[in-house]
Amino acid sequence: MVLALAAGLAVLAWVLGLPGKVTLFLFSLLWVATLLAHLVLPEGHSVRLAVGGDVNAWGLLGILVAIVLAYRAGLRWVRARVRRPEAARGGVFGAAELERYARHIVLREVGGTGQKKLKAAKVLVVGAGGLGSPALLYLAAAGVGTIGVVDDDVVSNSNLQRQIIHTDQRIGMSKVASAEIAMKALNPFVTVVTYPERLGAARAAELIAAHDLVLDGSDNFDTRYLVNRAAIAAGKPLISSAITQWEGQISLYDPARGGPCYECLFPERPEAGLAPSCAEAGVIAPLPGVLGAMMALEAVKYLTGAGATLRGDLLIYDGLWGETRKVRAARRTGCAACGGGKSAP
Numbered sequence: 001m002v003l004a005l006a007a008g009l010a011v012l013a014w015v016l017g018l019p020g021k022v023t024l025f026l027f028s029l030l031w032v033a034t035l036l037a038h039l040v041l042p043e044g045h046s047v048r049l050a051v052g053g054d055v056n057a058w059g060l061l062g063i064l065v066a067i068v069l070a071y072r073a074g075l076r077w078v079r080a081r082v083r084r085p086e087a088a089r090g091g092v093f094g095a096a097e098l099e100r101y102a103r104h105i106v107l108r109e110v111g112g113t114g115q116k117k118l119k120a121a122k123v124l125v126v127g128a129g130g131l132g133s134p135a136l137l138y139l140a141a142a143g144v145g146t147i148g149v150v151d152d153d154v155v156s157n158s159n160l161q162r163q164i165i166h167t168d169q170r171i172g173m174s175k176v177a178s179a180e181i182a183m184k185a186l187n188p189f190v191t192v193v194t195y196p197e198r199l200g201a202a203r204a205a206e207l208i209a210a211h212d213l214v215l216d217g218s219d220n221f222d223t224r225y226l227v228n229r230a231a232i233a234a235g236k237p238l239i240s241s242a243i244t245q246w247e248g249q250i251s252l253y254d255p256a257r258g259g260p261c262y263e264c265l266f267p268e269r270p271e272a273g274l275a276p277s278c279a280e281a282g283v284i285a286p287l288p289g290v291l292g293a294m295m296a297l298e299a300v301k302y303l304t305g306a307g308a309t310l311r312g313d314l315l316i317y318d319g320l321w322g323e324t325r326k327v328r329a330a331r332r333t334g335c336a337a338c339g340g341g342k343s344a345p
Contacts, residue, residue, distance in 0.1 A: 097189055101143050114304035115143060121303045124148040124211040126199065126227055128175040130288030131217030131241050131295060133165035138296035140183040146191045148211060151175040152198040162285045199223060204230040213302060215295050216240040219277060221269045228253065228262035232338050238262065239298050241291045245281050246320035248291040251329065252298055252311045255338040259311040260329050263337035287319050
């Protein structure tokens with residue numbers, strides 16, 4: 001009788017799609033009822049005969065099940081602690097963080113001091129698409145402490161050819177939410193702040209002023225000019241990149257420290273058809289990965305003080321022919337955005 005009831009409960013739970021905890025509760029009620037039948041009813045009663053066995057057997061079964069459940073709960077707790085260790089507070093690295101960032105710490109140009117700078121840094125990334133995907137992943141992997149992500153779009157099937165931070169299972173999800181899942185899965189020690197919105201002038205000024213560095217991976221000139229002017233007003237450095245088909249470009253725009261701004265190099269939008277979007281002209285899948293990784297590398301160099309950044313240089317990459325070249329860039333006299341040779345606003 002008990003076995004028949006248990007089988008019925010299992011089928012009912014499967015048909016109704018009941019959660020595991022609810023199903024376990026129903027089985028527990030059945031066990032308690034069986035135990036009470038043996039304890040309360042007199043020996044030889046028809047119900048006691050129907051449930052079979054004796055009270056000791058049912059009590060032992062309950063103890064064994066409790067031990068198994070306790071073991072599984074403890075195992076889940078241990079696994080959770082191993083997979084999601086807590087970061088040490090106050091800028092101090094815990095043992096897990098030291099092991100994670102060991103390849104950075106042994107680099108003479110980064111070391112422990114540089115890694116602490118990364119942990120204390122706040123970086124804003126505009127766009128969680130082709131360029132933003134690798135940049136966000138590598139910023140998280142590198143241990144940048146706080147990473148803000150701005151994008152108002154949702155993941156679509158056509159994105160997945162090149163936007164490696166997203167997955168097929170997250171089609172239809174907000175891109176910033178999808179990016180946060182991937183970044184936290186890669187590095188639970190970083191803080192990810194999402195902004196599922198389209199930037200306006202006031203909001204851009206607010207967000208950029210709250211961060212140490214801005215990475216612009218947007219795909220339109222309106223956003224690029226908006227981000228550039230907000231970065232100038234806040235005195236924050238801007239790493240901006242653009243891609244099309246087989247080619248890409250990247251530079252660090254930093255007029256507050258002597259470099260040109262984005263509008264110094266690109267004062268006017270190109271004529272219609274001269275700079276088609278990826279949707280119009282196409283783009284080879286690994287290209288945004290190359291340029292996005294360069295953006296993250298420039299960010300790490302800037303934040304740690306390692307090497308020479310691309311301030312004052314425009315790097316152009318041709319993936320089709322495997323060529324890379326640099327073009328010197330200076331502030332443009334009379335620039336409407338940064339003032340050219342004058343002090344930055």
